[in-house]
Amino acid sequence: MIIDMHCHTHEYDEKTIIEFINNKIFIVSVADDPSTSIKNIEIGERFKGKIIPCVGIHPWEITKYNINDVYKLVGLAIENNIKCIGEVGLDRLFVAKTISKQNEILKAFLEASRSHDFIYNLHTPRTWREVFELLIKYDVKRAYFHWYTGPADLLKDIESMGYFIGINPAALIQEKHKRIIEKAPLEIMITESDGPYKYKSLRLNPFLIEKTIELISSIKDVEREYVVRMIEFNAKKILNI
Numbered sequence: 001m002i003i004d005m006h007c008h009t010h011e012y013d014e015k016t017i018i019e020f021i022n023n024k025i026f027i028v029s030v031a032d033d034p035s036t037s038i039k040n041i042e043i044g045e046r047f048k049g050k051i052i053p054c055v056g057i058h059p060w061e062i063t064k065y066n067i068n069d070v071y072k073l074v075g076l077a078i079e080n081n082i083k084c085i086g087e088v089g090l091d092r093l094f095v096a097k098t099i100s101k102q103n104e105i106l107k108a109f110l111e112a113s114r115s116h117d118f119i120y121n122l123h124t125p126r127t128w129r130e131v132f133e134l135l136i137k138y139d140v141k142r143a144y145f146h147w148y149t150g151p152a153d154l155l156k157d158i159e160s161m162g163y164f165i166g167i168n169p170a171a172l173i174q175e176k177h178k179r180i181i182e183k184a185p186l187e188i189m190i191t192e193s194d195g196p197y198k199y200k201s202l203r204l205n206p207f208l209i210e211k212t213i214e215l216i217s218s219i220k221d222v223e224r225e226y227v228v229r230m231i232e233f234n235a236k237k238i239l240n241i
Contacts, residue, residue: 002025011195089102121146147168
C-alpha cells in the first residue's frame with residue numbers, strides 16, 4: 001500500500017480519485033476551509049477505508065473565518081467521527097502579515113486536543129519550532145509536519161514526541177527537502193503528495209509518491225520494499241489503524 005498522508009482530494013474529480021484508489025494509494029485528505037471540510041467528509045464516506053478525511057482551515061484562508069468557525073468544525077469532526085484536523089498551522093513564509101490571527105485560529109483547534117485525540121496535519125513554513133512548542137503546550141499526542149523542510153536539529157525532538165514528518169515529491173527537485181531525507185530517520189517519515197499543488201516544474205499528485213519512495217530508498221541505501229513497509233507502519237501508527 002502506498003501512503004499519501006496529505007492530499008487535497010476535494011480538488012480532484014471522482015474518476016481521478018478512483019484511479020488513485022485502484023493503484024492502491026491510501027489517502028489522508030486535507031481541507032482548506034469549512035466548505036472543503038464538508039466535501040472531505042462526503043469523500044471519506046464515499047471511499048470509506050480508502051480515504052481518511054480531515055477538517056480544517058488553511059493558514060492562507062483564515063482571513064475569511066473566525067473562532068466560531070473553528071468551533072463548528074471541531075463539532076462537525078466529533079459528530080462525524082473524524083480523526084484528523086488539517087490542513088492547519090502557522091505560516092511566516094507566505095502569509096506572515098496574518099500571523100496573529102493564524103495563532104488565534106490554530107490555538108483554538110489545538111484546544112480541542114485536550115478532550116479529543118485528534119491527529120494534526122500541519123502546515124508550518126518557517127514556524128516549525130513555534131508550532132512544535134504549541135503542540136507540547138496543548139499536549140497533542142499525534143502530529144504530522146507536512147512537507148517538512150525545517151531545521152535538522154528539530155528532528156530529534158519531533159521523534160522524541162512520537163510525531164512524524166512529510167516527505168513530498170518536491171524532494172525530487174528541492175535540495176533542502178532532499179537534505180531532510182538524508183538527516184531524518186525513516187522511523188518518522190510518511191510520504192505525501194500535496195496534490196494537486198504545482199511546485200515549480202512539478203504538478204504534485206499521488207502517483208509521484210512512487211518516485212519519492214525510490215528517492216528515499218536511494219538516499220537511505222535500503223530496499224524499496226523496506227521503505228514502503230516502514231512508511232505504512234508509520235502511517236498506521238499515527239492513524240491508529
